[in-house]
Amino acid sequence: MMPLRTLFYSALLAFISLTFPAIAHETVHPPGKKPSKPVVVPTKQSPIPTKVEHPTITKPPKLPVIPPKKPSTSTKVGHPTKPPKLPVNPAKKPPKPPIHPTKPENIKVTKAEFGVFRRDKGGKITFIPTKKVPLEEGLAYGWRLQLKNYKGKVTWKEIFRLPKLPLTWGTQNGENFNLSNNGTAAVTTRTDEVKQGIVKNSWKVTPGDPSGNHLIEVYIGDRHIASFEFEVVKSNQRKSR
Numbered sequence: 053m054m055p056l057r058t059l060f061y062s063a064l065l066a067f068i069s070l071t072f073p074a075i076a077h078e079t080v081h082p083p084g085k086k087p088s089k090p091v092v093v094p095t096k097q098s099p100i101p102t103k104v105e106h107p108t109i110t111k112p113p114k115l116p117v118i119p120p121k122k123p124s125t126s127t128k129v130g131h132p133t134k135p136p137k138l139p140v141n142p143a144k145k146p147p148k149p150p151i152h153p154t155k156p157e158n159i160k161v162t163k164a165e166f167g168v169f170r171r172d173k174g175g176k177i178t179f180i181p182t183k184k185v186p187l188e189e190g191l192a193y194g195w196r197l198q199l200k201n202y203k204g205k206v207t208w209k210e211i212f213r214l215p216k217l218p219l220t221w222g223t224q225n226g227e228n229f230n231l232s233n234n235g236t237a238a239v240t241t242r243t244d245e246v247k248q249g250i251v252k253n254s255w256k257v258t259p260g261d262p263s264g265n266h267l268i269e270v271y272i273g274d275r276h277i278a279s280f281e282f283e284v285v286k287s288n289q290r291k292s293r
Contacts, residue, residue, distance in 0.1 A: 057274040155273075159206070163198035164278035166188030166268070169254055183282045187263055195268060195280050199246060209271040210253055219260020257284075 167181040169192040185193045199206070217235045228241040244251055262286065268280040 054228055077280070092291045108293045144231065157277075159202060159272055160200040161197050161277055162200045164270075164280075166193075166195045166280040166282055168193045185257070185266075185284045187257060187261065187284055187286045189257055189259060192254045192281075193257070194252060195270065195278070196250055196252035199249045199251060199278065202246055202249055205243050205245050206251055206272060207241070208251060208253075208277075210240045211237060211269045211271075212240070212255070213237045213267040213269075214262055215264035215266065218258075218262060220258060222258070 165179075166180055166183065168185060170178050170180055172178065179196065185191070193264050198259075214236050221231060221235070221238055230239045231237070240253070242253075263284045263286055265281065265283050268282075270277045270279075
């Protein structure tokens with residue numbers, strides 16, 4: 053039979069072994085007595101926790117960071133070129149309605165006059181009505197007609213009668229030009245574009261032209277429009293009069 057004191061120490065050792073397993077094999081000796089045979093109290097081993105290995109997370113490798121190159125000061129930045137301008141085709145104007153020529157019998161003449169054409173220093177030509185033409189070389193003389201409300205082309209005929217045969221006849225307009233049998237009359241036919249309702253024709257005094265009375269008759273179609281009688285005078289005759 054175990055003494056009561058020994059039983060107390062055994063219970064105390066069991067409690068300590070449960071609480072502190074590290075000292076489970078130590079023997080508790082009662083004070084004042086030699087230790088008896090060691091009492092081994094079985095200790096409950098606490099379960100060793102299982103080490104859970106977590107999968108290692110590999111970090112992605114760091115890529116080298118290449119700093120951007122600084123543009124050199126000598127580098128020229130090319131600006132985008134402007135797109136070429138496309139040719140703009142202007143809108144075509146509608147064609148003008150055709151102008152039907154007025155019949156010769158319907159043409160109305162509001163003014164018919166004869167005179168000389170003088171050119172001033174500025175080059176401006178002035179028409180001076182007169183019935184006397186100075187026999188001055190290069191002087192231009194002739195007639196003009198003012199047509200009422202007429203636009204388009206008109207074909208006219210002129211018969212020019214001189215008092216005698218001149219030294220030369222000439223024309224520069226390329227019109228239809230014919231002389232009479234004795235050479236004292238010339239027939240001119242021409243088609244003109246009417247501008248501002250005016251139709252006109254002129255001649256120039258040339259060496260060998262006769263003085264005296266002259267006659268010009270104008271026709272449009274077969275219709276007689278006007279007659280102009282005038283006198284070509286020499287310079288001394290003009291001053292004496």
